[in-house]
Amino acid sequence: MARRILKELMTIDSSNETVSNDTVSNKINYIFRGDIYLIDFLLIHPITNKELILNANFSNSYPFRSPTLRITNINEHPDLVIHPNVYKSGDFCLDKLNNWKPQIKMTDIIEELMKIIILPNPEYNIIV
Secondary structure: OHHHHHHHHHHHHOOOOOOOOOOEEEEEEEEEEOOEEEEEEEEEOOOOOOEEEEEEEEOOOOOOOOOEEEEOOHHHOHHHHOOOOEOOOOOEOOHHHHOOOOOOOHHHHHHHHHHHHHOOOHHHOOOO
């Protein structure tokens, strides 16, 4: 698990084709606590260009179980507070998280999150 997470961090931190430098800022904060890895990805909102803080909690069963993800600075983004795929708590619905496979990487998750911010997915409408 640790080796895979570190490899993914290095992939995200360097420029690559999957997640552009316009999406992920060069700031990634991480804390390792025993078997749990807590990582804050500082993303760039695709519309407002403000920073989004995506908190990822990786358990020791990663990559066989998806990480727990939350946008922690949700209140700084009024457009996301009323977004149909984002809860007021900062939790959100993504197809890749709901249909998790070990082959899915954080770059895939970040890419899908940026897509639903621009174009919400009506299949995962959480507003009732």
